[in-house]
Amino acid sequence: NAGVTQTPKFQVLKTGQSMTLQCAQDMNHNSMYWYRQDPGMGLRLIYYSASEGTTDKGEVPNGYNVSRLNKREFSLRLESAAPSQTSVYFCASSIIADTDTQYFGPGTRLTVL
Amino acid sequence: SQQGEEDPQALSIQEGENATMNCSYKTSINNLQWYRQNSGRGLVHLILIRSNEREKHSGRLRVTLDTSKKSSSLLITASRAADTASYFCATDLDRGSTLGRLYFGRGTQLTVWP
Numbered sequence: 001n002a003g004v005t006q007t008p009k010f011q012v013l014k015t016g017q018s019m020t021l022q023c024a025q026d027m028n029h030n031s032m033y034w035y036r037q038d039p040g041m042g043l044r045l046i047y048y049s050a051s052e053g054t055t056d057k058g059e060v061p062n063g064y065n066v067s068r069l070n071k072r073e074f075s076l077r078l079e080s081a082a083p084s085q086t087s088v089y090f091c092a093s094s095i096i097a098d099t100d101t102q103y104f105g106p107g108t109r110l111t112v113l
Numbered sequence: 114s115q116q117g118e119e120d121p122q123a124l125s126i127q128e129g130e131n132a133t134m135n136c137s138y139k140t141s142i143n144n145l146q147w148y149r150q151n152s153g154r155g156l157v158h159l160i161l162i163r164s165n166e167r168e169k170h171s172g173r174l175r176v177t178l179d180t181s182k183k184s185s186s187l188l189i190t191a192s193r194a195a196d197t198a199s200y201f202c203a204t205d206l207d208r209g210s211t212l213g214r215l216y217f218g219r220g221t222q223l224t225v226w227p
Contacts, residue, residue: 004155035217040219041219042201042217042218042219042220043156043201043217044217045214045215045216048214058214090155090156092155092156101146101158101161102156102158102203102215103158104148104155104156104157105155106154106155107153107154107155
């Protein structure tokens with residue numbers, strides 16, 4: 001099993017450009033999450049999907065949209081990138097949404113110029 | 114605001130020594146988890162302790178939880194250079210409306226020198 005995979009690994013955008021970060025898991029987990037990690041800030045939850053067909057905002061949802069395409073895939077879209085969105089983005093999944101153990105992908109390092 | 118806060122921010126020790134990291138949190142929880150992150154990698158779950166547990170062991174790891182003080186500690190015994198990483202505590206909140214959400218601290222950077 002690959003676990004949680006994320007693409008791309010690195011991306012550089014110009015201010016105002018859009019892009020979608022892809023995440024997939026092959027563990028048959030119900031819940032999926034998007035976090036951003038900034039130096040000295042720990043991880044902050046952007047959006048999560050407790051189950052297929054549902055999505056909810058986390059702590060820092062502004063400037064982002066998500067799509068739970070199916071049980072395996074959960075994408076994060078930046079419609080108009082801003083320098084403040086320069087960060088490392090992590091996708092995670094868990095079996096069920098009752099604060100079970102979360103399994104993380106390797107991350108996407110995004111720079112917005 | 115951060116639900117959990119680790120202390121110290123950085124810890125530097127020699128191989129063979131024990132490493133202790135602490136986590137304090139603000140509100141009632143169902144459980145507390147510890148994760149490890151190697152440089153440039155995603156987080157990896159280490160151990161989970163439930164609010165009705167006081168201590169838990171896993172290999173060289175020992176976690177304690179004191180709900181009265183809203184604090185937890187992670188002890189790594191006989192540390193190795195390979196233990197060098199950032200360690201994060203993560204808590205949920207004991208509220209139904211936030212099920213599925215974990216709140217991470219800023220982490221403790223542990224460096225173990227050979």
